[in-house]
Amino acid sequence: MSDELQARIAEAIANPRNLGEMQEADAVGTVGSADCGDMLRMWVKFREQDGRKVIDRATFQTFGCETAIAVASVATELISGKTVEEALSLSGEELAAPLGALPPMKIHCAQLVEGALRSALVPGEEAPAPAPQAAPTLLEQLQAGTAADAGGAPRARIVLKPRP
Ligand code: FES
Numbered sequence: 001m002s003d004e005l006q007a008r009i010a011e012a013i014a015n016p017r018n019l020g021e022m023q024e025a026d027a028v029g030t031v032g033s034a035d036c037g038d039m040l041r042m043w044v045k046f047r048e049q050d051g052r053k054v055i056d057r058a059t060f061q062t063f064g065c066e067t068a069i070a071v072a073s074v075a076t077e078l079i080s081g082k083t084v085e086e087a088l089s090l091s092g093e094e095l096a097a098p099l100g101a102l103p104p105m106k107i108h109c110a111q112l113v114e115g116a117l118r119s120a121l122v123p124g125e126e127a128p129a130p131a132p133q134a135a136p137t138l139l140e141q142l143q144a145g146t147a148a149d150a151g152g153a154p155r156a157r158i159v160l161k162p163r164p
Pocket of ligand 1: 038065112139
Protein backbone atom coordinates (compact mmCIF):
# COMPACT_ATOMS: atom_id res chain seq x y z
CA MET A 1 0.00 0.00 0.00
CA SER A 2 1.44 3.39 -0.96
CA ASP A 3 2.37 5.96 1.66
CA GLU A 4 -0.11 8.38 0.10
CA LEU A 5 -2.97 5.88 0.33
CA GLN A 6 -2.03 5.00 3.90
CA ALA A 7 -2.03 8.69 4.80
CA ARG A 8 -5.47 9.23 3.28
CA ILE A 9 -6.87 6.20 5.08
CA ALA A 10 -5.34 7.37 8.36
CA GLU A 11 -6.88 10.80 7.82
CA ALA A 12 -10.31 9.29 7.16
CA ILE A 13 -10.03 7.05 10.23
CA ALA A 14 -9.05 9.99 12.40
CA ASN A 15 -12.04 12.00 11.24
CA PRO A 16 -14.65 9.66 9.75
CA ARG A 17 -17.54 11.38 8.00
CA ASN A 18 -21.15 10.36 8.43
CA LEU A 19 -20.45 7.75 11.06
CA GLY A 20 -23.38 6.41 13.05
CA GLU A 21 -26.97 5.28 12.87
CA MET A 22 -29.50 7.55 11.16
CA GLN A 23 -32.84 7.37 12.96
CA GLU A 24 -34.81 9.09 10.17
CA ALA A 25 -33.36 7.06 7.29
CA ASP A 26 -35.49 6.11 4.29
CA ALA A 27 -33.47 2.98 3.52
CA VAL A 28 -31.06 0.71 5.34
CA GLY A 29 -28.73 -1.92 3.95
CA THR A 30 -26.40 -4.36 5.63
CA VAL A 31 -23.80 -6.64 4.17
CA GLY A 32 -21.27 -8.98 5.67
CA SER A 33 -18.19 -10.58 4.25
CA ALA A 34 -17.94 -14.30 4.76
CA ASP A 35 -14.28 -14.04 3.81
CA CYS A 36 -13.02 -11.67 6.48
CA GLY A 37 -15.97 -11.53 8.88
CA ASP A 38 -16.37 -7.79 8.53
CA MET A 39 -19.77 -6.14 8.31
CA LEU A 40 -21.11 -2.80 7.24
CA ARG A 41 -24.51 -1.15 7.50
CA MET A 42 -25.52 1.97 5.62
CA TRP A 43 -28.46 4.31 6.16
CA VAL A 44 -29.73 6.57 3.37
CA LYS A 45 -32.01 9.59 3.45
CA PHE A 46 -33.48 11.00 0.23
CA ARG A 47 -34.63 14.46 -0.79
CA GLU A 48 -36.34 15.97 -3.82
CA GLN A 49 -34.13 18.15 -5.97
CA ASP A 50 -35.29 19.64 -9.26
CA GLY A 51 -38.02 16.99 -9.51
CA ARG A 52 -35.60 14.15 -8.90
CA LYS A 53 -35.18 11.93 -5.86
CA VAL A 54 -31.57 12.22 -4.79
CA ILE A 55 -29.56 11.01 -1.83
CA ASP A 56 -29.61 13.71 0.79
CA ARG A 57 -27.12 11.98 3.02
CA ALA A 58 -25.88 8.57 4.04
CA THR A 59 -24.33 7.27 7.24
CA PHE A 60 -22.67 4.01 8.21
CA GLN A 61 -21.58 1.74 11.00
CA THR A 62 -19.13 -1.08 10.55
CA PHE A 63 -17.23 -3.86 12.15
CA GLY A 64 -14.62 -3.59 9.49
CA CYS A 65 -11.01 -2.86 8.80
CA GLU A 66 -9.58 0.62 8.51
CA THR A 67 -9.88 0.54 4.73
CA ALA A 68 -13.59 -0.27 4.92
CA ILE A 69 -14.11 2.58 7.37
CA ALA A 70 -12.18 4.99 5.16
CA VAL A 71 -14.02 3.93 2.01
CA ALA A 72 -17.40 4.21 3.73
CA SER A 73 -16.46 7.66 4.96
CA VAL A 74 -15.55 9.01 1.53
CA ALA A 75 -18.33 7.07 -0.21
CA THR A 76 -21.06 8.60 1.94
CA GLU A 77 -19.82 12.02 0.89
CA LEU A 78 -19.44 10.99 -2.75
CA ILE A 79 -23.02 9.77 -3.14
CA SER A 80 -24.65 12.82 -1.60
CA GLY A 81 -26.74 14.53 -4.27
CA LYS A 82 -26.74 11.52 -6.60
CA THR A 83 -29.85 9.70 -7.77
CA VAL A 84 -30.29 6.04 -6.85
CA GLU A 85 -29.31 5.07 -10.39
CA GLU A 86 -26.18 7.19 -10.28
CA ALA A 87 -25.15 5.78 -6.91
CA LEU A 88 -25.80 2.20 -8.04
CA SER A 89 -23.63 2.73 -11.11
CA LEU A 90 -20.58 3.26 -8.90
CA SER A 91 -18.30 0.29 -8.30
CA GLY A 92 -16.50 -0.26 -5.05
CA GLU A 93 -13.32 1.11 -6.59
CA GLU A 94 -15.16 4.21 -7.75
CA LEU A 95 -16.63 4.71 -4.28
CA ALA A 96 -13.07 4.50 -2.92
CA ALA A 97 -11.64 6.80 -5.59
CA PRO A 98 -11.19 9.84 -3.29
CA LEU A 99 -8.67 7.74 -1.34
CA GLY A 100 -6.76 6.66 -4.43
CA ALA A 101 -6.33 3.25 -6.02
CA LEU A 102 -6.63 0.37 -3.56
CA PRO A 103 -4.26 -2.58 -3.71
CA PRO A 104 -5.89 -5.83 -4.92
CA MET A 105 -6.00 -7.27 -1.40
CA LYS A 106 -8.14 -4.32 -0.27
CA ILE A 107 -10.62 -4.21 -3.13
CA HIS A 108 -13.06 -6.37 -1.19
CA CYS A 109 -13.13 -3.73 1.55
CA ALA A 110 -14.55 -1.25 -0.96
CA GLN A 111 -16.91 -3.94 -2.24
CA LEU A 112 -18.28 -4.27 1.29
CA VAL A 113 -19.28 -0.60 1.10
CA GLU A 114 -20.73 -1.09 -2.39
CA GLY A 115 -22.70 -4.08 -1.13
CA ALA A 116 -24.22 -2.20 1.79
CA LEU A 117 -25.16 0.67 -0.50
CA ARG A 118 -26.81 -1.72 -2.96
CA SER A 119 -28.64 -3.45 -0.14
CA ALA A 120 -30.08 -0.08 0.86
CA LEU A 121 -30.88 1.18 -2.65
CA VAL A 122 -31.98 -1.80 -4.73
CA PRO A 123 -35.78 -1.84 -5.15
CA GLY A 124 -37.40 -4.46 -3.01
CA GLU A 125 -34.67 -4.26 -0.44
CA GLU A 126 -35.61 -0.84 0.82
CA ALA A 127 -37.13 -0.85 4.26
CA PRO A 128 -38.29 1.84 6.60
CA ALA A 129 -35.79 2.90 9.17
CA PRO A 130 -36.11 1.07 12.46
CA ALA A 131 -38.16 2.87 15.06
CA PRO A 132 -36.04 4.99 17.36
CA GLN A 133 -34.94 3.12 20.49
CA ALA A 134 -36.96 0.06 19.40
CA ALA A 135 -34.54 -1.48 16.98
CA PRO A 136 -31.52 -3.35 18.23
CA THR A 137 -28.19 -1.83 17.40
CA LEU A 138 -25.85 -3.51 14.97
CA LEU A 139 -23.74 -4.63 17.93
CA GLU A 140 -26.76 -6.13 19.66
CA GLN A 141 -27.73 -7.97 16.48
CA LEU A 142 -24.21 -9.26 16.06
CA GLN A 143 -24.13 -10.45 19.64
CA ALA A 144 -27.50 -12.13 19.18
CA GLY A 145 -26.51 -13.56 15.82
CA THR A 146 -29.55 -12.03 14.12
CA ALA A 147 -27.91 -9.48 11.82
CA ALA A 148 -29.81 -9.35 8.55
CA ASP A 149 -30.28 -7.10 5.56
CA ALA A 150 -33.04 -4.53 5.11
CA GLY A 151 -35.42 -7.20 3.82
CA GLY A 152 -34.85 -9.37 6.85
CA ALA A 153 -32.84 -12.06 5.09
CA PRO A 154 -29.41 -12.99 6.36
CA ARG A 155 -26.80 -11.48 4.07
CA ALA A 156 -23.95 -13.68 5.02
CA ARG A 157 -22.77 -15.82 7.84
CA ILE A 158 -20.91 -13.43 10.07
CA VAL A 159 -17.87 -14.88 11.70
CA LEU A 160 -16.16 -12.58 14.15
CA LYS A 161 -12.58 -13.46 14.72
CA PRO A 162 -9.50 -11.61 15.87
CA ARG A 163 -7.56 -10.09 13.05
CA PRO A 164 -3.84 -10.81 12.84
FE1 FES B 1 -12.64 -7.15 5.62
FE2 FES B 1 -11.33 -4.92 4.90
S1 FES B 1 -13.46 -5.30 4.87
S2 FES B 1 -10.48 -6.78 5.63
